[in-house]
Amino acid sequence: MSRIDGIAIWNGRSAVGTGSLSWEGDEIVAVEPSEADAAALAEYGIIPGLVDTHVHISGYAGERTVDWSSWPITTPAVEKSLHIAANARKAAAMGITTLRDLAGDENQMAVARVFDEGILPGPRLLVSGQVGMTAGHGDLFVPPHYPHRDPVADSPDECRKLVRHWARAGATGIKIYLSGGVLSMGDKVGWRNQTLAEIRTTIDEAHALGMPVAAHTHSAEGVEIALAEGVDSIEHGTGISSKHWADLVAKNVPVAPTLMINNFIADGTVSFSEEAQQKAQQVVAERDAGFVGAGAAGVRFVLGTDANGKFVKFGDQYEEIRMMAKTFEWTAERALVAATSDAADVVGLGGKVGTLAPGFGADFIVMKGRPWEDIADMRVENIVAVVSRGSVVFGQLPA
Known part of the structure; x- marks a missing residue:
């Protein structure tokens, strides 16, 4: 199972705060409160593909x-x-x-x-x-x-x-x-x-x-x-x-x-x-x-x-x-x-798809910024990594 922790998450409808996203193959397993330092990945956010x-x-x-x-x-x-x-x-x-x-x-x-x-x-x-x-x-x-x-x-x-x-x-x-x-x-x-x-x-x-x-x-x-x-x-x-x-x-x-x-x-x-x-x-x-x-x-x-x-x-x-x-x-x-x-x-x-929740497909984007708060952050150059069907297809997930 793969997991990214300590990152701001927007689930397709609303922000859920700093949390963790876990997925196995092409399925999201959990979106839950973070166990990591809330500032660990403070510059990044996750949105659905x-x-x-x-x-x-x-x-x-x-x-x-x-x-x-x-x-x-x-x-x-x-x-x-x-x-x-x-x-x-x-x-x-x-x-x-x-x-x-x-x-x-x-x-x-x-x-x-x-x-x-x-x-x-x-x-x-x-x-x-x-x-x-x-x-x-x-x-x-x-x-x-x-x-x-x-x-x-x-x-x-x-x-x-x-x-x-x-x-x-x-x-x-x-x-x-x-x-x-x-x-x-x-x-x-x-x-x-x-x-x-x-x-x-x-x-x-x-x-x-x-x-x-x-x-x-x-x-x-x-x-x-x-x-x-x-x-x-x-x-x-x-x-x-x-x-x-x-x-x-x-x-x-x-x-x-x-x-x-x-x-x-x-x-x-x-x-x-x-x-x-x-x-x-x-x-x-x-x-x-x-x-x-x-x-x-x-x-x-x-x-x-x-x-x-x-x-x-x-x-x-x-x-x-x-x-x-x-x-x-x-x-x-x-x-x-x-x-x-x-x-x-x-x-x-x-x-x-289109929502980050357990049971949904593992499609998401890790970006710099908070595009759900500031639409100016919604730019290609802010893409850090893309996961499609559970696999990284662009960039590298932040540690």
Whole structure:
């Protein structure tokens, strides 16, 4: 059994003071008062591993420069799966020990199983298959005359069949599109994606098979459809305004705001086409106006970044959390809840991760400072060590 003693602990919801954390394999055995000098590790604190509810990890994982749009469609699946595993492990080393890939496929599902079985060390990986339409956001990452593309669904029956396909492949959730997107080629942010009949069928079938539905939207219409049709989470949430707050709070619908990536595209921090930059600027302006006051109103924002290792890197989640605290006028502790215990609940692992308590998985971060008291401490450079599934995957635990 492993143990770290005499350190400040934040358990995913509140501070528990100076104590000790014991774990055996991938299970926390005890969180209890410390037997060590309270000042022994006074400069350090422990928080649960982070949970990012919205990532895309199928991109190139190496150091050379590649074209982000063509690499995924010209790289063989067997090769791509190795990059997926490498990206996931990079994320875990930065303390993001649970990831939900929104719009994954059999490649991510295979890597997830390899991690779960301990064949390779890696974080907890959940994968949602996408159900989108021809010429929708999920389809427009492929040039129109390229012969190979991801499956689409253009009728209620096709939607139902594609949900069943993803369930059979091992998906843990479904992603749908209720508007256009920023990076898809020739797309318009305000385009409606799919009919109500198609959307309702997808949600019905996913729920019948025990899979939550995450809804991408950059429009007010998309937000209203999401609320009316019973999706399980809203991704991006552009179009949310004060008229939606009461419904969002009453239905307890989580929203992953993906602040950083759209800011980066809009302000040119990362280089994209002029079309993408203009769309991002439109999205950011509408999003920022609608988000003012939403945090205070109780809208359930959770950590979701769109990280893919290139535009938003694994580790940028720390900056995203600080941005969330500022944007939603949250305390540091409220921001950490959104990135740990509440995010874990959103991805269906609320009884397994995101909390430091006996019986939970052994995922945690040792950091310099007290990020639950001062959100400025929530920085990559303050990471001392990361434990994922009970093993140290970054740094060294303090003695």
